Amino acid sequence: MASVELRQVRKSFGSTPVVHGVDVSIADGEFVVLVGPSGCGKSTLLRMIAGLEEITSGEIRIGDRVVNDVAPKQRDIAMVFQNYALYPHMKVIDNMAFSMKLAGRSQEEIHARVDKAAKILGLTDYLDRYPRQLSGGQRQRVAMGRAIVRDPQVFLFDEPLSNLDAKLRVQMRTEIKELHQRLKTTSVYVTHDQIEAMTMADKIVVMNSGRVEQIGSPLDLYDQPANLFVAGFIGSPAMNFLPGKLVTKWGGRGVQIAPDCVLPAPANSESDGSDVVIGVRPEHFDIGASGVKAQVIVVEPTGADTQVYCRIAGHSVTAVSRERHTFRPGDTIDLNPAEGKSYLFNPASGARIA
């Protein structure tokens, strides 16, 4: 096991820069998730850690060794690919044993390690099958087994669950997390799915167009987003954003989003009249109490909660309530942001004000 340290890592393909100076430090045994929309450079970053892409500038350390010019096989890492990259012409057992065979380990050691990994993953009955004869979830497990047998310093996962169906994805998510709790190997996990990131990570790195937007624990990112991007990316359904001007009202601050519509805002030191964006999570709208008027457009009951899509002064807004309401489309309801649960952002820079 080892820590991983990225310092001012940059990557350009030809003259196109795709990663602009990323600093991340990953502690020994930590499970870190790189998350961001597609094309944000998260996979490229992972491939640079693996050694599959060259580093244009900056420094990557695994343990206390700078690995910029170290070949992938000498980095002591294991990677799980999005398409699993299982060798189709080898049986499961040979897929898992391949790296140790190349390293010239003894037959007994190879068998012992493969058996152990197969037991952990429940693959013992499938060792003699070819990858084609396995289901998606089983292939996924073989790909992890291939990583586990090597007992590497760092596990790298490149969107390993995106080829599975929704149910299996949730199941494998738990399995991977459980596996990490058991093996405690430093892991770097790339995904575009913020729910995967929230549920699995010790620490999340949110990336956008080649830059790190914020690093923190899942709940930190949820409670204290640094900017509009992180606020909108983390959480589902996504946070509502309403542009307006700061005013002083009711002895506190408010955001005027329409001539007759003011939402209460968190305390801040900006001057009245400055442009701001107020952000409220759907689950932080109180429905039915006094508040701003909203027209109901669609109501989606999911059983556990009800999602209400409505319109406030021309802006689309989503509210989620645990109670079962009987609104109909066209009704007018009152929405009020829960106290202390709204955020203010600077619309120009995107940075959070309060």
Next chain:
Amino acid sequence: MSAASRFFDNRNVLGPLFMLPAAALLLFFLTYPLGLGVWLGFTDAKIGRVGEWIGIENYEFLVTDSVFRLSVFNTFLYTLVASVFKFVLGLWLALLLNKHIPFKSFVRAVVLLPFIVPTVLSAIAFWWIYDAQFSIVSWVLVKMGVMDHYINFLGEPNLARMSTIIANVWRGVPFVAICLLAGLQTIPPSMYEAASIDGATAFQQFRYITLPMLSPIIAVVMTFSVLFTFTDFQLIWVLTRGGPINATHLMATLSFQRAIPGGALGEGAAIATAMIPFLLAAILFSYFGLQRRRWQQGGSDR
């Protein structure tokens, strides 16, 4: 609905009906000549004379015929050596073309040229290259001081065998290379990435990833290559006509020579028919032995 239209709506009627034209064409243009050839092999037909059934007399004679036996040996030597070289060179060329090289598509097009040029044309070019007096190869070697006389490429038995094999390899390599290149491009890059993380060197990646994953295509391509080489005729006929002293006579050229210029239709047909078992054996070998591996079978892409 009338009886006739119901009759034509029946799948069991309509199917064979649609197949009829194709089946008739096949029967007429494929089966008839093949059957006639095999039948001729059992007769003593000569040009201008309808043959009589003589059983396996032609074959009995051929077994004792030293020229026929030499031609069988030549055919095997020619097929074996040429196929091995075609495979090795073709694979090497395919691996080169699979790399990122400048003017990639242009180079790939150029590689195909020997395959596109009509065989007779390239044979004539080689004939000129191998000419006893005007050979450019001899000329270059003499001018460089490597040799002091011109080489009689097509005049000596073993030299002639080597020269015809080289010409055949030159012609056959592009087909093998392009097919293997297509096969190489179906191997996902992540295989090599996974292997390089697993610690495989470039050679080990070739040995454990490229070669096994390419093996189904290799089997198909080499079967075709062996069939083409075994039945080669044009190249030999233009270059040597089977000479010198029958050293380059293949079964195909001998068959033609005995049957058409020699007039012994029955005997020529018997030689041609004698090729069929060998060709069938080659096809069956590749079909059962190589083409479909266990790892390609079973399970859908779930």
